[in-house]
Amino acid sequence: MRYGVEDAGGRSVQRVVADLFHQHGYDTVAVRDIAAAAGVAVPVVYRRYDGKQDVLRACVRAGLDLLAEVLREAALEEDRRLVERLGELSVECRSLWALLLRESRHLEPDERAATWRRADEVVTRLAAVIERRWPGIATEDAVLRAHVVRSTLEVPGRFPRRRARQALTFALAEVAAEVVHAPPGEAPPPAPEPTSSAATDRPAEIARIAAELFVRHGFGSVAVEDVASRAGLTGAGVYHYFPSKADLLTWIVRDGVDRVERSRTRVARDRRGPAAGLRDNAALRVALALREPWLCQVLTEEWLYLAPGPLRAFRLERRAWMDAWQTALRGARPDLDAVQVDVRLGAALSVVHDLARSADLRVQPNIRTRALAAVCGCFGVPDAHEP
Structure with a gap:
């Protein structure tokens, strides 16, 4: 073809x-x-x-x-x-x-x-x-x-x-x-939602607006003045908090990394086994995609535009996340080979990304529970939601 x-x-x-x-x-x-x-x-x-x-x-x-x-x-x-x-x-x-x-x-x-x-x-x-x-x-x-x-x-x-x-x-x-x-069935009961750690100060509000604009139009197509206009500020008002547009993107990515890392660390302390760890990590990602879809999309797409230093740091963080996911999936599904592990993990994370990307999906009834069931289904671990 x-x-x-x-x-x-x-x-x-x-x-x-x-x-x-x-x-x-x-x-x-x-x-x-x-x-x-x-x-x-x-x-x-x-x-x-x-x-x-x-x-x-x-x-x-x-x-x-x-x-x-x-x-x-x-x-x-x-x-x-x-x-x-x-x-x-x-x-x-x-x-x-x-x-x-x-x-x-x-x-x-x-x-x-x-x-x-x-x-x-x-x-x-x-x-x-x-x-x-x-x-x-x-x-x-x-x-x-x-x-x-x-x-x-x-x-x-x-x-x-x-x-x-x-x-x-x-x-x-x-x-x-x-x-x-897979025959239609009951969705797993939702895990407790993580406590929101989103900041509500002025820099965080500017960053939230910038994240939405970056995702909608692409990082290179958005000027600081566009962010300032949406935030009700002048360009100088944005520069008061962020020296450049690149620093603004770095702040957004760093904030997202910190939140994901805190959640992942909390799940890692759970001793119920790899299947439960997979499910709880998935629940945290689904909840974040529903609560802050723009942030999730920046972490998935706009990180390409980070400056060289922050880009290297983010690649290392992302590699650590993937290693943790892969270890848990191998523990829950020792029958899978390396390609199957990568495909199932990639499918699960792509579902989370699609949830963040699709407003139509996010307004479906009971979407958090149903999306979590879909992600667990990608892992191929039917009892991933069981305590």
Whole structure:
């Protein structure tokens, strides 16, 4: 399956550029980077495209065309083939979902909205498959499960291309099939919500506004004056608390890291075993996604734009979180190999991210309990919620 046009070397230029946007973020990629990655001179890029946004537009359109092709072909086959084909596409084009759901915000508003609508067609089709599999399932449960499957499809974007393609495709299909075919049942009782540690002083309020703007428009597209205007301040008023926009982003990320670390440390002291630890960590992440979705999205997406020092520190923090999750999942599921552990963990965390990203999901009835059940289902630990 091809992704866009081929250059003289037989590579897909749009796939190469999509990978650049995925790995480094649209705002940090220059036209000269695009030209270098594609193996062409800068003037060649400008002969083909009107500028960087036009390159992004072409990449997004190519990705949407591939998605439409899969949906069209799967409509002629059995329901199970839809999940399989989507999994194969997600492994082959690992930057696809980051491109459609994150980088497309840099398009013009009408193009962005159209892109998100077309990407959401996957959720609609998956929900229909689930409803046919389980007649009588509540519509909101079918939609939530469909979001879980799509979140699982985002997982290949977390892995380098050297990860074994066949093993990754198999693990992805395994988790997605479990989500679709698990019979409807009782959701686990919710864990006690963590006490909110959100500060209410002026810097924290400015940071909350900035986090929302960064997520909506991208870090590079937001000026300090935009934050000041939303906060009812002048630019000088923001600079009184934060020397630069980069310092503002660092403050937001540091605040999020501190909160996650406090929660993780508290869970780590629990001696009930790895399954309970998984469930309690998931409960804390779900609660944070519902309470502060903008902060969660900054920790997932905007950290790419941190200055070099804070970026190195955040990568170390994130690695420590992932190691803790992996240790707990291996303890609860010793039957899983390394790829299965990574895919199941990636799927669970992608569900939490989708919860933070989707306002429609967050207003569903009893969403905290149901989302927690979905995350635990990704782990494949049925008794993860039991004391």
